[in-house]
Amino acid sequence: MLEVEAVSSGYGPVPVLRDVTFAVPAGTIAAVLGANGAGKTTLLRTLSGLLRPTGGRIRFDGAELRGVRVERLVRRGLAHVPEGRGVVAELTVEENLRLGGLWRRDRADARRAQDEVYELFPALARRRRHAGHQLSGGERQMLALGRALIARPRLLLLDEPSLGLAPKVTAQIMALLRRLCDDRGLTVLLVEQNVRSALSVADQGVVMSLGRVVTAAPAARLRDDAQLRHAYLGF
Structure with a gap:
């Protein structure tokens, strides 16, 4: 559903993303993980057309997204829920x-x-x-x-949905995302600081550090890789 190939992006002359590459199959949840400043929010803003990439390719269901206006992305089935519950x-x-x-x-x-x-x-x-x-x-x-x-939407970009929420509410939202994927075939790219919660519902994890992808692997493998967890995920 989503293919990100060697994408670079940033703010003016300041680069943030550097050659980011990963793919998200249809009907799955991919959790984008990493410390503050890793480039996670910049990644979502680039994918949703709010930032123009300086390099690489972005394909949504096989169609190139670079240069497509935000309103057209929405009509194609892409939705972005930014951090901060912007109602x-x-x-x-x-x-x-x-x-x-x-x-x-x-x-x-x-x-x-x-x-x-x-x-x-x-x-x-x-x-x-x-x-x-x-x-x-x-x-x-x-x-x-x-x-x-x-x-x-067919693809949902979701930025920090658990920020400031009680654990019970966070669990409800994560369970809902899993159900939407399983029952409706929704594809989700989830940026989340609550690593344990994200990996409990995700199919794969994309670990980022300083604007680069460190690894993209099945969620179960990331949960079991103690060295990677301690180095990049803080638990």
């Missing part, structure tokens, strides 16, 4: 969800997608008339994820 605080839950489907021509299916989000997140259904600023941190993360799902 519109003044809008209600329902209004935030509608934002995720404004571009869709099939209004009936957009409404069905919204109902599906309420089924996935009953807490949002109960608080659909509440404004974003009235929600808990966990509810805001659910809303950000639900808004992305309204677009029915």
Whole structure:
């Protein structure tokens, strides 16, 4: 579903990513792991078109992504949930969800997608008339994820979904991601500081350090590799 080949990227003259290469098969979860400053968020911003790569190739379901405008990437089935649970605080839950489907021509299916989000997140259904600023941190993360799902993406880029959340809420979100992959065939690229939690649901891990990929391997192998864990993952 996603092929990243020798991609380099950064901010102006400052390079961050250097020759990053890995692939994510359809219907799987790949966890991007590493210390702060490894380039994980820059990677997601580059893949979603917010940053222009300076080298390499990015293919989504076989099609080249470099140079494609962000709105076209969304229409092709790519969704990006950035770090920070970026909901519109003044809008209600329902209004935030509608934002995720404004571009869709099939209004009936957009409404069905919204109902599906309420089924996935009953807490949002109960608080659909509440404004974003009235929600808990966990509810805001659910809303950000639900808004992305309204677009029915095939590839979801998710940046630090557990940041600031209670362990129980984190476990619920991770379990949901696994279920979406298994039941709907969603492909997920997950950036996560909670390494144990990420590897518990991921199919593979992509370990980064200083803008480069150290290794890309099955999640089970990373969990069992004590030397790699101590050197790059902190446990």
